[in-house]
Amino acid sequence: MNPSTPVLELRDVRKTYRLPRGQKLKAVDGISLRVMPGEMLGLVGESGCGKSTLGRCMLRLDDVSSGQVLFEGRDITTLSERKLRPLRPGMQMVFQNSTAALNPCRRIGDLLAEPLRVHPAPDGRRRTSATITARLHELMALVGLPASALARYPHAFSGGQRQRINIARALALSPRLVVADEPVSALDVSVQAQIVNLFADLRARLGLTYVFVAHDLAVVRQISTRVAVMYLGAIVECGETDAVLHAPAHPYTAALTAAVPRPVVGAAPAMLLRGDVPSPVNRPAGCRFHTRCPQAQARCGVEEPLLRAIRPGHEAACHYPLGGEHRKV
Amino acid sequence: MPADRMPLLDVRNLCVSVPANGGMIRLVENVSFCVDEAEIVGLVGESGSGKSVTAMALMGLIDSPGVQVRGSARFRGQELVGMAPRALRALRGRDIAMIFQDPMTAFTPVYTIGWQIDEQIRAHERLSRRAARARTVQLLAEMGVPDPARTAQRYPHQLSGGLRQRAMIAMALSCNPTLLIADEPTTALDVTVQAQILELLRGLRHSHGSSVLLITHDMGVVAQTCARTLVLYSGRMAESGPTSTLFARPAHPYTAALLDSIPPLDGPRPPRLPAIAGLPPTPRERPAGCAFGPRCAHVHATCLPAPPALASIGPGQQAACVLPAEGTPLPPRATAQATRP
Numbered sequence: 001m002n003p004s005t006p007v008l009e010l011r012d013v014r015k016t017y018r019l020p021r022g023q024k025l026k027a028v029d030g031i032s033l034r035v036m037p038g039e040m041l042g043l044v045g046e047s048g049c050g051k052s053t054l055g056r057c058m059l060r061l062d063d064v065s066s067g068q069v070l071f072e073g074r075d076i077t078t079l080s081e082r083k084l085r086p087l088r089p090g091m092q093m094v095f096q097n098s099t100a101a102l103n104p105c106r107r108i109g110d111l112l113a114e115p116l117r118v119h120p121a122p123d124g125r126r127r128t129s130a131t132i133t134a135r136l137h138e139l140m141a142l143v144g145l146p147a148s149a150l151a152r153y154p155h156a157f158s159g160g161q162r163q164r165i166n167i168a169r170a171l172a173l174s175p176r177l178v179v180a181d182e183p184v185s186a187l188d189v190s191v192q193a194q195i196v197n198l199f200a201d202l203r204a205r206l207g208l209t210y211v212f213v214a215h216d217l218a219v220v221r222q223i224s225t226r227v228a229v230m231y232l233g234a235i236v237e238c239g240e241t242d243a244v245l246h247a248p249a250h251p252y253t254a255a256l257t258a259a260v261p262r263p264v265v266g267a268a269p270a271m272l273l274r275g276d277v278p279s280p281v282n283r284p285a286g287c288r289f290h291t292r293c294p295q296a297q298a299r300c301g302v303e304e305p306l307l308r309a310i311r312p313g314h315e316a317a318c319h320y321p322l323g324g325e326h327r328k329v
Numbered sequence: 330m331p332a333d334r335m336p337l338l339d340v341r342n343l344c345v346s347v348p349a350n351g352g353m354i355r356l357v358e359n360v361s362f363c364v365d366e367a368e369i370v371g372l373v374g375e376s377g378s379g380k381s382v383t384a385m386a387l388m389g390l391i392d393s394p395g396v397q398v399r400g401s402a403r404f405r406g407q408e409l410v411g412m413a414p415r416a417l418r419a420l421r422g423r424d425i426a427m428i429f430q431d432p433m434t435a436f437t438p439v440y441t442i443g444w445q446i447d448e449q450i451r452a453h454e455r456l457s458r459r460a461a462r463a464r465t466v467q468l469l470a471e472m473g474v475p476d477p478a479r480t481a482q483r484y485p486h487q488l489s490g491g492l493r494q495r496a497m498i499a500m501a502l503s504c505n506p507t508l509l510i511a512d513e514p515t516t517a518l519d520v521t522v523q524a525q526i527l528e529l530l531r532g533l534r535h536s537h538g539s540s541v542l543l544i545t546h547d548m549g550v551v552a553q554t555c556a557r558t559l560v561l562y563s564g565r566m567a568e569s570g571p572t573s574t575l576f577a578r579p580a581h582p583y584t585a586a587l588l589d590s591i592p593p594l595d596g597p598r599p600p601r602l603p604a605i606a607g608l609p610p611t612p613r614e615r616p617a618g619c620a621f622g623p624r625c626a627h628v629h630a631t632c633l634p635a636p637p638a639l640a641s642i643g644p645g646q647q648a649a650c651v652l653p654a655e656g657t658p659l660p661p662r663a664t665a666q667a668t669r670p
Contacts, residue, residue: 197602256521261527267553
């Protein structure tokens with residue numbers, strides 16, 4: 001494949017849910033995004049910002065309302081399930097709730113073998129049971145579990161081990177793209193570090209492209225090369241991880257990073273934002289963030305800022321980006 | 330602490346056991362700590378470390394059959410362990426209040442927020458409905474709830490997570506408790522809202538003179554909120570001390586490893602996180618020696634026969650580890666994370 005073709009491209013993707021009384025919830029509100037091969041994109045934002053919905057739309061687990069989804073240059077927006085199935089091995093998902101994602105009545109070996117039985121091998125032939133068994137052992141070694149785990153049921157494992165099993169299942173068909181929705185947020189810190197390291201190792205060994213949906217900025221920083229910050233269904237800032245987190249251009253990103261309590265005694269507690277995220281059903285006119293923005297000016301309540309380049313490779317949707325000459329002191 | 334001053338809450342050798350397979354399993358083993366007036370104390374540990382069980386035992390809220398709570402917990406000199414249910418009920422809500430992690434399940438969905446806070450006030454004080462509602466509205470306003478009179482008339486499901494948690498704190502504070510036990514009060518919230526709630530908790534010391542026992546798994550929350558911290562591991566105390574000392578010079582390898590495994594948001598990004606291998610043992614399979622032994626980088630023969638006793642390390646700092654006594658204490662932590670942009 002041409003290395004300059006994005007593994008995943010979104011063009012003005014929208015996902016709208018119809019609510020009673022003619023109301024509409026715009027969960028994803030016009031997002032365009034490219035994920036290049038080998039990239040690890042972190043998708044961050046607060047609950048209800050649409051990051052999980054977007055993650056599901058990327059893999060056509062949810063249909064989009066409008067816009068286009070391209071996987072390796074091919075438009076998959078309206079492909080039928082039957083035409084989509086041969087593409088599925090290339091794109092896989094890891095879910096947040098490791099318990100709910102595994103059928104409690106089936107052994108791990110059976111759960112992991114299913115995708116290998118459903119999908120033919122790359123040469124078009126069905127996999128033999130010997131190849132499947134060999135692959136299962138390979139997968140267990142890959143995620144750091146003993147082969148004896150294959151004969152056991154999901155309940156016999158801890159949260160961290162179950163997440164390893166979920167990762168193994170996602171990797172069974174050697175995907176090029178893995179979308180992970182909050183893969184470590186349900187885990188304790190010491191176990192979370194193990195899984196974060198596992199993702200980094202797997203990328204180095206298998207050359208994967210990842211999209212991480214997460215709310216924990218420190219985890220995203222450890223795992224991602226690029227970060228997209230979402231607020232109320234739209235990307236408000238996108239760029240290289242450390243550029244976005246350490247020199248944010250959008251006031252929301254600045255508030256988000258400042259609000260994370262640092263594990264350092266004496267660090268000044270920062271609380272820049274008042275109030276809660278507005279409902280996505282009645283999102284504010286103009287800039288979607290202006291109701292909570294400490295820098296908001298009259299123009300922000302009227303005119304919606306578009307995502308534009310602030311610096312090369314760094315975009316923000318703000319009329320008065322931080323660090324620019326318009327900054328209000 | 331001087332012996333003549335009585336702490337607000339003095340917990341000594343608290344043990345909680347539940348029956349299983351014909352024997353008793355100790356969920357919490359010999360936990361001791363105190364909370365002073367207007368002080369915020371952190372109780373940290375991973376899931377299953379016994380932090381919530383400790384809090385529930387203090388409040389007399391564990392009612393599973395056959396549970397045994399041993400040891401002592403004195404609140405202003407009054408013994409809470411084994412207190413008559415009636416006396417405990419008078420204390421609970423009025424002098425000691427609790428905030429739960431999930432405000433959605435802690436409120437009943439069939440009554441309005443205001444009704445539930447009124448009820449708590451009227452259960453402890455003789456007040457008319459009207460006066461109780463006036464207090465409720467005032468409390469909600471103090472917690473930063475916009476349009477408190479109307480919010481009081483709404484049902485829990487009509488409020489956002491942040492507002493529900495504020496209403497929960499308002500309810501907990503309705504009778505001006507001297508001790509507030511907050512069990513993971515911000516875990517279900519987004520960071521920007523978490524920052525607001527933590528600010529609120531810090532302010533309670535001055536506005537209401539309340540002490541807070543803050544249960545959390547987030548070392549960032551501890552660093553920014555608690556004066557002193559207690560680290561639990563597998564139902565036992567690993568370490569306790571002033572938060573600043575614990576973060577700069579942890580004496581227990583578990584505290585040190587826990588702090589190291591947090592991915593840094595500032596400063597250089599390590600290629601790999603120093604994760605702790607393995608898992609915490611369940612109370613059933615806790616080893617005879619140090620519970621952290623199987624995962625500890627410094628484990629050796631003296632750790633194995635019996636759990637190390639809590640030893641005093643420095644001013645106010647205690648750790649259940651043999652290393653300091655053997656003259657090989659852990660080095661102070663590098664302060665790579667101390668910079669903030």
